[in-house]
Amino acid sequence: MFDYRQYKRGYFMPPVECNDWVKKEYIDKAPIWCSVDLRDGNQALVEPMSLEQKLEFFKLLVKVGFKEIEVGFPAASETEYVFLRTLIEKNMIPDDVTIQVLTQAREHIIKKTFEAVKGAPRAIVHVYNSTSLAQREQVFRKSKEDIKKIAVEGAKLLKELAAKEEGNFAFEYSPESFTGTEPEYALEVCNAVIDIWEPTADNKCIINLPATVEMSLPHVFASQVEYMDKNLHNRENVIISLHPHNDRGTGVADAELGLLAGADRIEGTLFGNGERTGNVDVITLAMNMYAQGVNPELDLSNMPELSETFERLTQMKIDDRHPYCGKLVFAAFSGSHQDAISKGMHYRIENDTEHWTVPYLPINPEDVGRTYDSDVIRINSQSGKGGVAYVLEHNYGMIIPKKMREDLGYAVKDVSDVNHKELTPGEVLEIFEKRYKKYTPVFKITEVHFRQIDGIQTTVTIEKDGEKINIESKGNGRLDAVSNALSEYFNHNCDICCYEEHTLNNKGSESSAIAYVGIVSDEGKEYYGAGVDHDIIRASIDALESAMNRSLEKAE
Ligand SMILES: CC(=O)SCCNC(=O)CCNC(=O)[C@H](O)C(C)(C)COP(=O)(O)OP(=O)(O)OC[C@H]1O[C@@H](n2cnc3c(N)ncnc32)[C@H](O)[C@@H]1OP(=O)(O)O
Numbered sequence: 001m002f003d004y005r006q007y008k009r010g011y012f013m014p015p016v017e018c019n020d021w022v023k024k025e026y027i028d029k030a031p032i033w034c035s036v037d038l039r040d041g042n043q044a045l046v047e048p049m050s051l052e053q054k055l056e057f058f059k060l061l062v063k064v065g066f067k068e069i070e071v072g073f074p075a076a077s078e079t080e081y082v083f084l085r086t087l088i089e090k091n092m093i094p095d096d097v098t099i100q101v102l103t104q105a106r107e108h109i110i111k112k113t114f115e116a117v118k119g120a121p122r123a124i125v126h127v128y129n130s131t132s133l134a135q136r137e138q139v140f141r142k143s144k145e146d147i148k149k150i151a152v153e154g155a156k157l158l159k160e161l162a163a164k165e166e167g168n169f170a171f172e173y174s175p176e177s178f179t180g181t182e183p184e185y186a187l188e189v190c191n192a193v194i195d196i197w198e199p200t201a202d203n204k205c206i207i208n209l210p211a212t213v214e215m216s217l218p219h220v221f222a223s224q225v226e227y228m229d230k231n232l233h234n235r236e237n238v239i240i241s242l243h244p245h246n247d248r249g250t251g252v253a254d255a256e257l258g259l260l261a262g263a264d265r266i267e268g269t270l271f272g273n274g275e276r277t278g279n280v281d282v283i284t285l286a287m288n289m290y291a292q293g294v295n296p297e298l299d300l301s302n303m304p305e306l307s308e309t310f311e312r313l314t315q316m317k318i319d320d321r322h323p324y325c326g327k328l329v330f331a332a333f334s335g336s337h338q339d340a341i342s343k344g345m346h347y348r349i350e351n352d353t354e355h356w357t358v359p360y361l362p363i364n365p366e367d368v369g370r371t372y373d374s375d376v377i378r379i380n381s382q383s384g385k386g387g388v389a390y391v392l393e394h395n396y397g398m399i400i401p402k403k404m405r406e407d408l409g410y411a412v413k414d415v416s417d418v419n420h421k422e423l424t425p426g427e428v429l430e431i432f433e434k435r436y437k438k439y440t441p442v443f444k445i446t447e448v449h450f451r452q453i454d455g456i457q458t459t460v461t462i463e464k465d466g467e468k469i470n471i472e473s474k475g476n477g478r479l480d481a482v483s484n485a486l487s488e489y490f491n492h493n494c495d496i497c498c499y500e501e502h503t504l505n506n507k508g509s510e511s512s513a514i515a516y517v518g519i520v521s522d523e524g525k526e527y528y529g530a531g532v533d534h535d536i537i538r539a540s541i542d543a544l545e546s547a548m549n550r551s552l553e554k555a556e
């Protein structure tokens with residue numbers, strides 16, 4: 001049954017208008033980040049991570065710069081318990097990192113959690129119970145008062161056990177399923193918890209507002225957060241944390257608007273792994289800040305390493321289009337994008353190396369460990385001359401003349417179209433060489449001599465149909481003289497419409513020159529050739545020879 005009428009909106013708006021967040025334009029500082037990869041991310045995996053895998057993941061999170069890491073639900077399984085004990089007993093928790101553990105608001109589970117966390121230098125104990133209308137009615141079958149009591153009893157037990165234990169404990173409470181909870185009621189429960197914990201400036205507590213299941217447009221969530229922000233008791237000593245999931249595909253928007261609405265902290269995961277459609281993706285959030293000139297306070301400079309480790313440890317796959325880290329997110333196949341990127345890159349070098357403004361690339365791919373060579377301009381049948389020229393320049397130092405680019409662009413596009421495949425830079429070079437270098441189906445120039453008498457006089461020896469022929473001619477310059485010789489002999493126009501040359505710095509060999517020559521045929525069509533030689537005259541004559549051959553071949 002595909003019937004929309006079975007669904008209705010399950011969220012609740014705050015009782016008063018809460019839309020001050022609308023006036024804020026952007027997020028101006030990084031929130032407190034808390035990774036929940038090892039808990040929420042892990043509980044969503046087909047095969048939760050082993051001890052060794054969790055240890056490696058923990059090190060990765062520390063390297064990225066998380067200062068708060070939810071390491072698990074120690075009452076859940078032996079692996080979770082042993083992992084936590086290993087971190088503590090082997091002193092693996094850096095001084096500036098605080099671990100966090102999750103527990104249901106149930107006495108035996110809270111007690112087991114405190115046992116597990118014994119000896120930790122610092123820990124956030126995170127307790128939760130569901131508060132939504134649906135969970136109250138269907139799962140717990142309890143009144144609002146009874147559900148609040150679960151939270152209050154849990155909060156009391158945390159305080160009591162922490163007082164008995166040696167250690168530096170902070171507390172976090174989540175009204176789980178907050179997004180399906182009436183905001184006034186969520187507020188009442190959270191305030192009851194805060195009143196028990198009595199947080200101070202030196203010992204703040206965390207109230208975590210989860211979008212356990214995303215139920216609304218992100219602006220509704222932001223209004224709910226703002227309502228809590230404005231009405232929580234002892235607000236200055238409370239850290240408001242958000243924990244968005246991504247059921248509607250707007251987890252990032254929830255987090256961003258929620259931060260505008262007053263939140264201080266974000267719980268999320270790398271690449272958005274997590275229950276169902278995932279937790280909010282911390283990488284996208286952080287990179288969104290970074291791309292607006294705000295320090296995200298996470299080091300995401302080696303995205304390929306992060307991606308590889310994540311995929312290996314979780315068996316999850318990062319989508320090719322995943323923001324900032326997918327394989328294709330910096331790739332431009334289409335002609336107009338390539339052209340703009342290529343021009344933007346040149347503009348950057350010539351005008352402003354300090355700021356990144358290249359069209360179509362929100363950030364510099366090199367910032368996250370990607371390369372221009374293989375990641376940005378990629379060639380297929382959607383590509384254009386700008387992209388093809390960029391690939392040759394970037395990979396082989398060839399600066400294709402503007403006039404020649406269209407001819408080359410269509411030649412490359414056609415090959416890709418016919419073969420139905422992307423072309424590597426090497427294959428683009430091969431097309432260039434086949435088409436323009438030493439292209440001699442009609443004749444070959446075997447010798448050229450010049451004499452400087454009354455301009456330039458030349459004898460050009462060509463080989464045609466197995467025969468050697470000497471042609472005498474003259475011109476204003478050497479190339480002009482050879483062009484005249486060919487034109488006269490073949491009785492075919494060979495006017496030069498394009499001539500450019502530059503040195504080619506081939507790694508490992510002496511530098512050579514490349515010349516590009518374009519000629520106009522009798523029918524007014526342009527034909528191009530290229531030549532490479534240590535001697536620039538030789539390179540130019542080779543280029544002219546190829547262009548003339550193509551022109552004659554077409555005329556035949
Ligand atoms: C949104 C989230 O991600 S929340 C985190 C979810 N993560 C996990 O659940 C992973 C780890 N969990 C587990 O390993 C197990 O659930 C355990 C070990 C914690 C508990 O196991 P069990 O007691 O066997 O099972 P279960 O979780 O089904 O318990 C259900 C009971 O706890 C109650 N309960 C569930 N959550 C809570 C809570 N947060 N606070 C208080 N009671 C709760 C239920 O109402 C139910 O009560 P009932 O026995 O009276 O019907």
Ligand SMILES: CC(C)C(=O)C(=O)O
Nearest residue numbers: 128174176177210212
């Ligand atoms: C435990 C809570 C915070 C949770 O994971 C959720 O509500 O999504």
Ligand SMILES: [Mg+2]
Nearest residue numbers: 040210212243
């Ligand atoms: Mg969650």
